[in-house]
Each structure stands twice: as C-alpha cells, then as structure tokens.
Amino acid sequence: MGERILEMENITVQFPGVLALDGVHFEAYRGEVNVLLGENGAGKSTIMKVLAGVNTGYTGTVRYKGEEIVCKSIHEQMGRGISIIFQETNLLGNLTVAENIFLGAYCTRKGGGVDWKRMNAGARRLLDSIGSDIPERAPVSSLSVGQAQMVEIAKALRTQADILIMDEPTSALTEKEVEGLFHIIAQLKAAGVAIVYITHRLKEILEIGDRLTVLRDGKSIKSLPVKGLTVDDMVELMVGRDVSEQFPRIPCTPGGAVLEVRGLTRAGVLHEVSFEARAGEIVCFYGLMGAGRTELMRAIFGADKYDGGQVLVDGKPVPARGCRAAKDAGIALLTEDRKRQGLILGDAVGRNIALTNLGGVMNRFGLSAKKEAAVCGALAQSVRVKTPSLRQPVGLLSGGNQQKVVIAKWLNTASRVVIFDEPTRGIDVGAKVEIYKIMNELKRQGKAVVMVSSELVEAIGMCDRMYVMHDGRITAQFDSPEGLTEEAIMKAAVATA
Numbered sequence: 001m002g003e004r005i006l007e008m009e010n011i012t013v014q015f016p017g018v019l020a021l022d023g024v025h026f027e028a029y030r031g032e033v034n035v036l037l038g039e040n041g042a043g044k045s046t047i048m049k050v051l052a053g054v055n056t057g058y059t060g061t062v063r064y065k066g067e068e069i070v071c072k073s074i075h076e077q078m079g080r081g082i083s084i085i086f087q088e089t090n091l092l093g094n095l096t097v098a099e100n101i102f103l104g105a106y107c108t109r110k111g112g113g114v115d116w117k118r119m120n121a122g123a124r125r126l127l128d129s130i131g132s133d134i135p136e137r138a139p140v141s142s143l144s145v146g147q148a149q150m151v152e153i154a155k156a157l158r159t160q161a162d163i164l165i166m167d168e169p170t171s172a173l174t175e176k177e178v179e180g181l182f183h184i185i186a187q188l189k190a191a192g193v194a195i196v197y198i199t200h201r202l203k204e205i206l207e208i209g210d211r212l213t214v215l216r217d218g219k220s221i222k223s224l225p226v227k228g229l230t231v232d233d234m235v236e237l238m239v240g241r242d243v244s245e246q247f248p249r250i251p252c253t254p255g256g257a258v259l260e261v262r263g264l265t266r267a268g269v270l271h272e273v274s275f276e277a278r279a280g281e282i283v284c285f286y287g288l289m290g291a292g293r294t295e296l297m298r299a300i301f302g303a304d305k306y307d308g309g310q311v312l313v314d315g316k317p318v319p320a321r322g323c324r325a326a327k328d329a330g331i332a333l334l335t336e337d338r339k340r341q342g343l344i345l346g347d348a349v350g351r352n353i354a355l356t357n358l359g360g361v362m363n364r365f366g367l368s369a370k371k372e373a374a375v376c377g378a379l380a381q382s383v384r385v386k387t388p389s390l391r392q393p394v395g396l397l398s399g400g401n402q403q404k405v406v407i408a409k410w411l412n413t414a415s416r417v418v419i420f421d422e423p424t425r426g427i428d429v430g431a432k433v434e435i436y437k438i439m440n441e442l443k444r445q446g447k448a449v450v451m452v453s454s455e456l457v458e459a460i461g462m463c464d465r466m467y468v469m470h471d472g473r474i475t476a477q478f479d480s481p482e483g484l485t486e487e488a489i490m491k492a493a494v495a496t497a
Contacts, residue, residue, distance in 0.1 A: 002029045002030035002031040002032060002192065002194075003029065003030045004027060004028070004029050005028055005029060005030050005064065005065060005162060005163060005194050006026075006027060006028040006051070006062075006063070006064055006163060006194065007026075007027050007061075007062075007063045008024070008025065008026040008027070008047065008050070008051065008060065008061070008062050008063075009025055009060055009061045009062075009063075010023045010024075010025070010059070010060040010061065011023070011024045011025075011026070011047055011050060011058055011059070011060035011062075012024075012058065012059045012060055013043075013046055013047075013050065013055055013057065013058045014057075015396060016388070016392070016396075018388060018396070019218055020043055020046045020218055021043045021046055021047055021050075021058070021218045022217075022218045022219050023060075023219065023220070024043060024047055024060075024215065024218070024219065024220050025220045025223075026047060026213055026220075027213075027223070028163060028194040028196055029194060029211075030162075030192040030193070030194050031189050031190070031191075031192050031193070031194070032189065032194060032195070032210045032211060033185065033189065033195040033197050033208050033209050033210045033211070034194070034195070034196055034197070034209075034210065034211045034212075034213055035197045035198070035199065035205050035209040035211065035212050035213070035226065036048070036196060036197070036198045036213050036215065037205070037212055037213065037214050037215070037234060037237065037238050038214060038215035038216055038221075038238055038428070039216070039238055039400070039428040039429075039430045039431060041217075041386065041397075041398035041400070041401065042215040042216050042217065042218065042238075042428075043215045043217075043218040043219075044167075044198050044215055045167055045198065046218075047215070048084060048165045048167060048196060048198065049084075050062075050071055051071060051077070051082060051084075051163070051165065051196075052071070052074055052077055052082060052083075052084040052165060053071045053072060053073045053074040053075070053076055053077035053078075053082075054074055054084075056071060056072060056073070058071070064080065064082070064163075065162075075104075078159055078161075080162075081159075081160075081161050081162035081163065082161060082162070082163045082165070083156045083159045083161035083163070083164050083165065084156070084164075084165040084166075084167065085149075085152050085153055085155075085156045085164070085165065085166045085167060085169050086152065086167055089145070089148040089149060089151075089152050090152070091140045091148055091151060091152065092140060093139065093140045093141035094139065094140075094141065095139070095140060096136065096137050096138060096139055096140070097123060097127075097134055097135065097136050097137070097138050097139075097140060097143075097151050098119050098120045098122075098123035098124075098136040098137065099119075100140055100151055100155060101122075101123045101126060101136075101151065101154050101155045101158055102119050102122065102123065102158065103155070105158070106119060107119040107122065120136050120137060122158075123136040123154070124136045126154040126157055126158055127150070127151075127154050129154075129157070129184065130150060130153055130154060130157070130177075130180045130181060130184050131176065131177065131179070131180030131183075132147075132150045132154070132177065132180070134147050134150060134151065144289070144290075145336065145337055146173050146174060146177065146289055149169065149171070149173060150173070150177060152169075153166075153169060153181065153184075157184070161193065162192075162193060162194065163193070163194045163195075163196065164188060164193055164194070164195050164196070165196045165198075166195065166196065166197050166198065167198045168198055168199060168200070168426050169181060169197075169199075170199065170201065170204065171425050171426045173289075174288060174289040174290075175288070178204075182207065182208055185197075185208055186208075197209065200426065200427060200428045200429065200432075202231045202234050202235070202429070203231065205226060205229075205234065206226065206229070206231070209226035210225070210226060211223065211224070211225055211226060212224055212225070212226050212229065212234070212237075214237045214238060216238070216240060221237065221240075222237060235429050238428065238429065238430070246429070246432075246433065246461065247436060247458070247461025247462055248433060248436055248437060248440065249282075249436075249440070249461065249462055249463075249464075249481070250440050250443065250444070252280050252281050252282075252443060252464055253280065254278035254279060254280045254281040254464070255278055255279035255280055255446060256278060256279060257276040257277070257278050257315075257448075258277060258278060258279050258313060258314060258416050258417055258447070258448035259276060259277040259300075259311075259312070259313060259331070259416075259417045259448050259450070260276045260310075260311070260312040260313075260315075261273060261274055261275050261276070261296075261300060261309070261310075261311055261312075262274050262309055262310045262311075262312070263308060263309040263310065264296065264299055264300070264306055264308070264309035264310075264311070265306060265307050265308040265309050266295070266299060266304065266305070266306045266307055266472075267307055268472075269292060269295050269472050270292055270295060270296055270299060270306065270472045271471075271472045271473045272308075272309070272473075273292075273296055273309070273469075273472070273473065273474055274309075274474070275467055275474060275477075277417065277448035277449070277450050278448060279446045279447065279448055280443055280444070280446050280447075280448075281443065281448065281449070281464040281465065282439060282440075282443055282449045282450075282451055282462055282463055282464050283448070283449070283450050283451070283463065283464065283465050283466070283467065284450075284451045284452075284453060284459040284462060284463035284465070284466045284467070285297075285450065285451070285452045285453075285466075285467050285468075285469060286453060286454075286456060286459045286466060286467075286468050286469070286489055286493060287468060287469035287470060287493050288470070288493050288494070289454070290471075291469040291470050291471065291472070291493065292469050292471070292472035292473075293421075293452045293469050294336055294421055294452065295472070296469070297333060297419050297421050297450070297452060298333070300326070300331065300333075300419065301323055301326045301327075301331055301333040301419065302318075302320065302321065302322040302323045302324075302325055302326040303322075303323055303333070305320070306320065311326075311331075313329045313330050313331060313416055313417060314330070314416060316329070318331070327356070327413065327415075330414060330415050330416035330417060331415065331416075331417045331419070332356075332410035332413060332415035332417065332418045332419065333410075333419045333421065334403075334406050334407065334410060334418070334419065334420050334421060334423060335421055336421040336422040336425065336452070338399075338402055338403055338406050339395075339402070342406040342409075343394050343395075343402060343405065343406060344394070345393065345394055345395030346393055346395060347393065347394065348390060348391045348392065348393060348394065349376070349380065349385065349387050349389075349390050349391070349392050349393075349394050349397070349405055350372050350373065350376040350377070350380075350390030350391065351372070351376075352394050352405050352409055353375075353376040353379050353380060353390075353405060353408045353409050353412055354367075354372050354375070354376055354409075354412065355409060356409050356410060356412050356413050357412045357413055360375055360412065361375055361376070372390075373390060375412070376390055376408070376412075377390060379408040379411055379412055380404075380405070380408050382408070382411065383404045383407050383408050383411070383434075383438055384404065384434060385397075385401050385404045385405055385408060386398075386401050387401065398431075399426045399427055399431075400427045400428060400431030400434075400435075401431075403423065403424075403427060403431070403435065404431075404434070404435075404438075407435070407438055415447065416447060416448065417447065417448045417450065418442055418447055418448070418449050418450070419450045419451075419452070420439065420449065420450070420451045420452065421452045422452055422453065422454060423435050423439075423451065423453075424453070424455070424458065425454075432458075436462055439451065439462065451463070456486055456489060456490075457486075459489075460481060460484050460486070460489070463478075463481055463484075464480075464481065465477070465478060465479050465480070465481075466478040466481075466484065466489070468489055468492035468493050469493075470492065470493055470494065475492045475493070476488070476489070476491075476492030
C-alpha cells in the first residue's frame with residue numbers, strides 16, 4: 001500500500017426524496033486501484049461526483065494530500081489533479097476528437113490562434129498510447145459509443161492526474177480496447193497514480209483491483225483487499241444476499257415465427273441477413289464490436305433505412321416507413337444507449353413511460369394526470385422501478401432503474417416483438433437478474449424476445465437460440481443452448497473456419 005492521497009469522511013448527499021449517501025467513508029492510495037462496488041443506486045457514482053466537483057451539495061470532510069479541501073467545481077478539482085471518466089460520455093459532437101481531448105486547453109501559437117498541427121499530433125499520441133486507431137480529426141458525432149469512451153479516456157490522460165476516477169470505462173469497449181486500457185492502468189499505477197475504478201464486471205476486479213470498497217444503499221459496508229476474493233464473495237458483499245441463479249433461463253416450447261427477417265441489406269453495413277424469432281423464446285445475437293448487430297436491430301425497427309429485404313411480423317410485411325410503422329406493426333426496440341435514445345432525462349418517470357402510448361393517458365381535454373398515474377404507476381410497479389414518485393426526473397434514477405423505465409415504456413404498447421439491445425450494460429448483478437426475469441415473463445406471454453449482448457456468458461446463459469454476426473453477416477446459428485461453447489461462438493464471431 002502506497003501513500004494515502006485521499007480520505008473522505010462522513011460524506012452525506014441528499015437529493016429530493018432520496019438520501020443518496022449516508023455518512024460514507026472512502027480512501028485512496030498512490031499506485032493502487034481501489035474498486036468501488038455496489039448495486040445500482042448504492043451511491044458509487046454519487047460519491048465520485050462529489051470528489052470530482054460535480055455534486056457540490058454535500059456534507060462531510062475531504063482531505064487531499066494531507067490538506068482539507070472543499071470540492072467546489074470540476075474545473076478546480078482538475079486543477080488539483082483529480083480527473084474523472086464518466087460512465088456516460090460528455091463530448092461535444094460538433095467538434096473533432098482532438099478538439100474534445102484538448103477542450104479548455106487548446107495548443108496556441110506565439111502570435112495567437114490555435115496550433116492545430118501540434119494539437120492534432122498531441123491527440124494522436126494519446127490515442128496511440130491506449131491502442132486506439134480513431135482518427136484525431138474525425139467529428140465526435142460520427143463515433144460509436146465505444147469509440148467515444150476511448151476519447152474520454154484519452155482526454156482524462158491528458159491532464160496527468162494524481163487521482164483518476166473511471167466510472168464503468170469498459171462498458172462499451174472491445175476486448176482489444178479493454179486490454180489496452182488495462183495496460184495503461186498498470187502504467188499509471190507504476191507512476192504512483194491513485195485509480196478509483198467503478199465496474200459491474202466482477203472478473204475485471206480480480207484482474208486489476210487492489211482494494212475493494214463496498215457501498216450498499218448509500219452506506220459504507222466494507223473495505224478490504226481484492227486478493228483472495230472470489231466472484232461469489234463480491235456478489236454477496238454487494239447485494240447482501242446470495243444470488244445463486246445468475247441466469248434464470250426458463251424452459252420454453254416456442255410457437256410459430258412472430259418476427260421474420262428476409263435478406264435485409266444495407267450497402268456496406270448489412271449483407272442479406274435472414275433470421276426468425278418465434279413466440280415464447282429468447283433469441284440472442286452475439287458478435288464483436290462492429291459486427292452489425294445494433295445496425296440490424298435499428299433497420300428492423302425502421303430507425304435506419306435499408307436497401308433491400310423484408311421484415312414481417314406475424315406473416316405481415318412491415319412497411320419500411322420508419323419507427324412509427326414498425327411500432328404500429330408490434331415491434332419494440334430498447335436501444336443500447338438508454339440516456340440519449342431511450343429516455344428524456346429531464347422529464348418525469350411517469351411521462352417517460354407514457355410516451356409510447358399517449359392516447360392511453362388522455363381524455364377529451366388532453367393529458368389526464370389521473371390516467372397517467374394509474375397506467376404508468378402500474379407499469380412501473382410491474383418492473384419494480386425504485387423511485388420516490390412518478391414525478392421524479394428519470395435522470396436522477398440509477399442506471400438499472402432507468403433501464404426498467406425504458407422497459408415499462410415499451411410494455412405500454414401492444415408489442416409482439418421486443419428487442420433488447422445491450423439491456424444490462426452498466427447494470428449490477430442484482431438488477432441484471434431482475435431484467436432477465438422480465439424477459440422471461442415476456443417469453444411466457446408468448447412474445448418474441450430478441451437480445452443483443454456483448455457479454456458472451458450472458459448470451460449463452462439466457463438464449464434459447466443464438467445467431468452470431470461478423471461484418472454485417474450471420475456467420476453461425478445455434479438452435480439450442482445445450483452444448484454451446486465459447487470457442488464455437490468466438491470462431492463464428494471472427495469468421496474463422
């Protein structure tokens with residue numbers, strides 16, 4: 001254990017109707033990775049936002065490098081050497097990658113003006129250092145979620161921080177990018193940087209963690225060395241109970257095809273993709289980053305145009321006229337980026353749930369608060385959304401509860417096909433099991449459930465059938481979970497014989 005660089009004592013944060021942190025204690029040491037562990041809503045991101053200067057309405061004491069400080073702003077904390085990589089990217093889409101990396105610290109010429117050559121070269125060096133081939137001059141609006149996360153990491157490394165906070169940094173990264181990040185973390189540790197790491201991927205903790213700090217319901221539970229712990233130990237510490245059945249798949253006798261996709265093609269993206277999803281089954285799509293899984297789901301839902309092929313629901317062609325036509329045909333899509341594409345963060349929980357079926361909460365005078373409370377309240381309760389009230393802004397909920405709001409929103413329709421694109425990204429073990437149980441219930445109701453997942457163990461654990469994609473094509477089909485192996489799936493994912 002190196003020198004203690006940070007001590008946070010009795011940190012308390014109160015949000016409207018929620019005690020987010022209740023007397024939490026946290027420490028960080030130079031050259032050490034301290035992993036913050038807890039379920040969604042445990043307070044992990046909240047206490048790190050206090051340290052980063054984002055949540056300024058706190059009580060308690062923060063000591064940094066032996067001196068008591070007040071965390072007033074993110075700019076002031078960065079000046080002290082405390083940087084944060086947020087779970088959700090905070091980049092400006094109209095600027096280039098280099099401009100975002102050097103935002104607020106542009107390289108300038110002696111005579112004035114921006115030294116673009118030096119700034120682009122600096123961005124290139126930072127991107128190369130984390131093994132990223134993202135063009136430094138590319139507009140951020142053109143990047144995928146994973147690429148944007150790599151830009152956030154490069155941006156944080158530019159500040160040469162003494163404490164670097166990483167909130168779910170690998171949630172959208174490829175395996176190669178994760179390896180590069182872990183290599184950078186090892187280098188930062190060797191240089192004496194204190195790393196605070198938040199993740200729900202428990203195997204990552206065993207690989208890079210030195211110390212584990214557990215929060216539960218906004219309170220400190222335990223701080224202990226990672227060495228000697230098992231995944232089961234961490235699950236029990238996190239949820240306070242034994243989660244024995246991680247993937248609660250239920251047996252199924254599927255009915256006829258509900259969703260049929262025939263020869264779907266989009267130039268340079270999808271190549272004559274055909275598959276079906278039957279009533280009462282969960283069909284999983286697996287593939288590496290860039291395989292075309294999300295692009296396929298967006299095309300099916302009408303969010304992206306396609307050049308050829310056909311989508312049918314219950315044998316009837318779905319007109320290629322956008323999302324409304326797909327929704328009217330009985331297709332629901334829970335997007336991979338719930339914050340940007342699935343929710344209106346500043347609006348209330350109830351209003352978000354009502355959005356997909358406003359007609360159901362209206363009377364002849366317009367929106368009915370009484371109807372909205374009854375309909376949306378029942379839906380929120382059915383998926384166990386934890387919220388002080390339906391009037392709570394959905395942006396104040398934890399990631400897991402936000403995902404449940406997205407699910408409730410689509411349960412507010414008469415969907416026959418429910419597509420889950422990365423439904424458990426950034427969600428803890430306990431919340432994942434609840435999401436899986438909701439998927440099982442949809443399966444019992446005879447709906448066709450399509451699940452896209454980057455977690456191979458999850459895909460194997462929940463699928464009734466599986467399709468594997470590579471380079472916009474289906475390269476393998478597995479008609480039963482029995483006998484499925486990671487090796488066979490990965491061969492198909494990289495398109496090897």
